Amino acid sequence: MRARVVVTGLGVVSSIGIGISEFWKAALAGQSGISAITSFAPFAMDGYRSKVAGQVRDFSIERFLDSAHGARVDRYAQFALVSTKEALADSGLQMTKEDPHRVGVIVGAGMGGMVMGEREVTQLYEQQKPHRVHPNFIPTITLNSASGIIAMAYGAKGPNLTISTACSSSAHALGQALHCIREGRADVVIVVGADASITPLVFAGFCSLRALSSKFNDQPKKASRPFEQSRDGFVMGEGAGTLILESASHAKKRKARIYAEVAGYAATSEAYHMVIPREDGLEVAHTMKLALEDAGLSPAHVDYINAHATSTTIGDAVEAKAIRLLFKSRANKIFISATKSLIGHTLGAAGAIGGIASVLSLQTGQIHPTANYEDPDPACALAGLSRSAQERRVKVALLNAFGFGSNNAAVVFKHATT
Numbered sequence: 001m002r003a004r005v006v007v008t009g010l011g012v013v014s015s016i017g018i019g020i021s022e023f024w025k026a027a028l029a030g031q032s033g034i035s036a037i038t039s040f041a042p043f044a045m046d047g048y049r050s051k052v053a054g055q056v057r058d059f060s061i062e063r064f065l066d067s068a069h070g071a072r073v074d075r076y077a078q079f080a081l082v083s084t085k086e087a088l089a090d091s092g093l094q095m096t097k098e099d100p101h102r103v104g105v106i107v108g109a110g111m112g113g114m115v116m117g118e119r120e121v122t123q124l125y126e127q128q129k130p131h132r133v134h135p136n137f138i139p140t141i142t143l144n145s146a147s148g149i150i151a152m153a154y155g156a157k158g159p160n161l162t163i164s165t166a167c168s169s170s171a172h173a174l175g176q177a178l179h180c181i182r183e184g185r186a187d188v189v190i191v192v193g194a195d196a197s198i199t200p201l202v203f204a205g206f207c208s209l210r211a212l213s214s215k216f217n218d219q220p221k222k223a224s225r226p227f228e229q230s231r232d233g234f235v236m237g238e239g240a241g242t243l244i245l246e247s248a249s250h251a252k253k254r255k256a257r258i259y260a261e262v263a264g265y266a267a268t269s270e271a272y273h274m275v276i277p278r279e280d281g282l283e284v285a286h287t288m289k290l291a292l293e294d295a296g297l298s299p300a301h302v303d304y305i306n307a308h309a310t311s312t313t314i315g316d317a318v319e320a321k322a323i324r325l326l327f328k329s330r331a332n333k334i335f336i337s338a339t340k341s342l343i344g345h346t347l348g349a350a351g352a353i354g355g356i357a358s359v360l361s362l363q364t365g366q367i368h369p370t371a372n373y374e375d376p377d378p379a380c381a382l383a384g385l386s387r388s389a390q391e392r393r394v395k396v397a398l399l400n401a402f403g404f405g406s407n408n409a410a411v412v413f414k415h416a417t418t
Contacts, residue, residue, distance in 0.1 A: 002182045006251050006416065007259040009091025009244030010356050011083035015054035015237060015343045018064075019086060024360050026342070027368040028389045032221035033343045034235055040200040050212035052220040053198045054237030054344025069153045072136060074113030076196035077146040079240035079349075084150050084192055087242035092256055093188065095154050104158035104186040105151045106177045108170025110348030110403075111197040113141035118199045146194055158186045164348065166403030167310075169193060170241065171351025174399075174411050175265030177245045187250040193352025194240035206236060209275070213311065224345075225372035226309035226338035227316050227380035234310040237344025241352030243359070260362045263396075264295025264412035272406045276314060281322035284408060288326050288398060291410035299327045301396045302334055304361055305384075306354045308400040309338035309370075310345050319400065320380040332383035335390055337361075341371035351401040351409065358397040358413050365393050 010020050015033025017023035026033075033054045037045060045051050056079070061070040064082045073081070088095075095103065120137050124130065139145060144162040151160050159180055163172045170193025177189035197203075206212050213233040216223035224235040251258055268290065270283040277284065292298060308319055324331045339350075339357045346353060361367050367390040374387070399411040 003184065004248035005178050005181045005245055005262045006248050007243050007262060007359050008246050008251050008256040009087040009093065010259065010359065011086030011090060011242040012240070012353060012356055013056060013079040013083050014239040014353060015056055018082065020090065027357065028366055030369040030371050030387065030389070031342065032371055034220045034223055036220050040203065043200050048203065049207045049214045051217040052213065052223045052235055054235060054346070055198060056238055067153060069149050073145055073149050074140050074196070075115045076109060076113060076194045077149055079196055080107065080146040080150060080192045080194035081153065083240040083242040084190060087244050088154065091244040093244060098188065100155050100157040102158055102187040103156040104160060104180055104189040105147045105156050106159070106161045106163065106173045106189055106191050107147040108163045108173035108193040108348050108351060109143050109146060110164060110166050110169050110195050111202060112143040113145055114197045114199050114202055117141040118201050146192065150190060150192065156190060165407045166405060167345065167347055167350055168401040168403035168407050168409040169348035169351065171355070171399060171401030171409035171411055172267060174243065174262065174351060174355055175267060175409060178262050178265050181245060181247050187247055189245045190242065191245055191352065192240060192242045193349035195347040195349045196238040197347060198236055198238050203236060211312065212236065222372055224311050224341050226307065226311045226341050226370060227320065227377060227385055228373055229375040229377045231311045231313065231316065234312055234340065235344035237346040239343065239346045239349050239353060241349055241356045243352060243355055258416045260359045260416055261414040262411065263414040264291045264297065266290035266294060266410050268408045270406035270408065275404055277318045277402065279314065279318055281318045281325055284319060284322035284402065285325040287408040288322065288400065288410045291398065291412050295412040295414070297396060297412065299330060302327070302398050303392065303394045304335045304358070304367060304397045306358045306397065306399045307336055307338050308402050309340055311340065317377070317379040320382055323382065334384045335367050335392055336382055336384040337367050338370045339368070342368070351399065354399050354401065355411060358399050362394050362397055362413055362415050366391055
């Protein structure tokens with residue numbers, strides 16, 4: 001019999017709050033973290049089609065960590081360290097009492113150390129002094145820098161992995177952690193999603209791809225509007241989310257507070273297009289179905305969906321179509337919300353932060369609003385979407401996360417007593 005896996009700790013860094021309490025209060029209030037980008041010095045913002053993002057304001061690593069670890073890593077890894085510190089404290093896990101080889105770290109990141117990467121490349125070409133490249137350039141920009149530094153900070157000597165599948169990275173990290181514990185390779189896995197890529201080059205790249213919203217530059221808080229008629233692209237965000245996963249037996253043995261159970265996971269590829277999803281929604285529906293089967297559940301059990309919902313014209317319509325395909329007449333009875341409407345698209349961190357929102361809905365019976373859902377697109381309209389917070393006992397929640405490269409992930413969470 002495979003081990004049951006539960007969530008015992010949560011931590012978050014986001015544009016609407018650092019810390020679970022602040023984040024959840026703002027989310028339930030429908031507070032937007034989207035703001036104007038004032039500068040990409042030395043570049044003028046006039047050169048960018050989009051000028052808004054979900055930025056983590058006034059962040060200082062020294063405010064949250066005394067350790068020297070944080071000063072040696074990129075911004076995305078700093079976010080990961082801060083959310084992990086909170087999640088471990090929240091879980092009550094004491095590493096000194098754990099077998100370090102039974103504690104793993106799995107991080108999902110889409111871009112890695114882009115802040116330092118862009119800075120050092122720019123300086124190299126401007127100054128033409130190769131000997132002045134930062135000595136920690138390589139270990140800082142690598143995608144696994146966050147997983148490595150977290151393991152070092154807490155002495156976690158179990159499996160240490162970084163998953164990079166664009167926007168689905170940390171949803172896959174959750175799934176791989178589920179497998180790791182089920183298979184007996186770890187008792188505890190620290191699961192993190194982190195990205196901090198609101199940088200001149202990455203932002204310009206997304207602008208050139210015409211993936212970002214540009215209609216609401218003068219009204220930043222209205223720019224991220226999933227499933228809405230006037231949506232015109234996603235809004236970049238940054239941040240990190242950490243979930244502490246444990247085997248149920250391990251959590252019970254140490255009398256930990258259990259938020260929810262991680263019950264199922266599926267990973268698929270549409271093998272279709274690097275950026276655009278299949279318009280029929282069949283593969284997305286198939287991914288959700290596989291995740292529910294892995295959890296031993298059917299579509300009839302799902303109460304809530306934390307949608308991928310990036311606010312792109314095609315993506316939102318495909319996800320809505322897939323929900324209707326799988327859930328049929330129940331599609332309008334399921335509660336749905338889009339966390340990205342509040343904080344923007346945090347890329348590799350999106351799955352983890354959406355997972356946190358799902359777990360909190362399971363625990364509190366509250367579902368945060370979908371901001372700016374004012375004039376529903378008929379192609380996306382689902383009765384479970386709302387601009388207001390909703391209350392309902394949630395027993396089963398489904399998290400969707402899809403990424404560039406035809407990549408799909410779905411994770412199923414259950415109420416701890418279900």
